[in-house]
Amino acid sequence: MEIRSIEDMNQAQRERLAFIEFRLWFLGDVGRPDLMDRFGIAPAVATRDLAAYREVAPQNIDFDGSRKVYVPAAGFKAIFEHETDRVLSALSRGFGEGLGKSSSGFLPCEFPLRLNQPPLAALATITRAIHQRRAVRLVYHSLNTGVSKREVVPFALVDSGLRWHVRVFDRKSQEFRDMVITRMERPVMLDDGDIAAHEQLDQDIQWTRIVELELVPHPAQPRPEIVARDFGMKGGRLVLNVRAAIAGYVLQQWSVDCSPDHSLEPTRYRLRLKDSLVLYGVENSVLAPGYQAPSKIKS
Structure with missing residues (x-):
């Protein structure tokens, strides 16, 4: 034919x-x-x-x-x-889905080093649990609470730009949160027990909430038109619709000045968040450079 x-x-x-x-x-x-x-x-x-x-x-x-x-x-x-x-x-x-030696790519290219690659054994357990909608028992190493046994329901992988996280429902704290894969020890997928209604991803307000981030060139940039070109802006602005759960990561990764008076050093911060009030209620807004919650802004 x-x-x-x-x-x-x-x-x-x-x-x-x-x-x-x-x-x-x-x-x-x-x-x-x-x-x-x-x-x-x-x-x-x-x-x-x-x-x-x-x-x-x-x-x-x-x-x-x-x-x-x-x-x-x-x-x-x-x-x-x-x-x-x-x-x-x-x-x-290169194309990396095959077996054998990895491809070196078609062109010379260098990358910033990612210093904390998640171990594949732990990653495989987590990804199986996400796909099969199962809970996982593990030992977690937390900066705030130290080492503890946890039982979590993982839902999605999150790349913060620096390291890989997993969005989970943590049964110990009864909260949705991010956990770093490299801090997970001996994860085991549980075969018994259903995921309760309050543990479902649609109950995660930070995940389901979409935040509109309007980014503009930092006002102290001497050539704002170059910044606009670099970031593909239209009309001098770039609008991103992201989940509240990752908004802080995005703003941190791209060094966006989120201070109320856009006072951060322009040589480091080429972009500015036009309206920082959109971060109100975003839990990881603490990661946004210079952000101050409205109650902390001096009148």
Whole structure:
């Protein structure tokens, strides 16, 4: 049967054609060996995939006979959706779902070091519990209360930008909170017992509440138009809708001045939170640089 559109293909072939387009667009060439190495397919299958891409997107691909590779055509226009985060991850780290040695990525790239990688054994227990909706018994090392035995109901992973947390219902404190994975010791998934109604994620007010953060260039920035360009602002503003449970992490990670008089050092804080009152009632607002609760602001 003649292929007329990507909808006529199975999922595996669509992924291979998306990879062809990825190579054309971001690396400027693709050949049979690239497909064979990436997907472990036979030369004949790679040839058919290249022919199929030429059929569905003839305006996108030309053949460079001198190099014997396919290259992007002058009229190239992507037919697949390529998310920016995934493109950058692939370019810098490669495609990491396979077995064997890890990919070094397609281009040279350096990253800030993440110094506290969660141990995989603990992570696997937590992620299984999230997926299967189970409680977990563990020993937790807290900065405030020290070492204690806990029973928690985990719901979601949270990346603060510096470390990985888990959003849980803590049965000891009877509260929803974040726990750091590296502080969890000997987690064991419980097989018995249902999750009570008050332990469900829809009862977590900080998780279900959406906070609108309007960010603008810091007023002391000498070139606010450059800041606006760096952060993709429109009309000099960037609006983020985030869960209250992660608002403090976002503002901390991006060094946003949340002080009432935007008085933090502009060489460190390029952005300002336009209205700090939106953080009222946000539990982790203590992480927002310079934030003061309304009751603490001097009149």
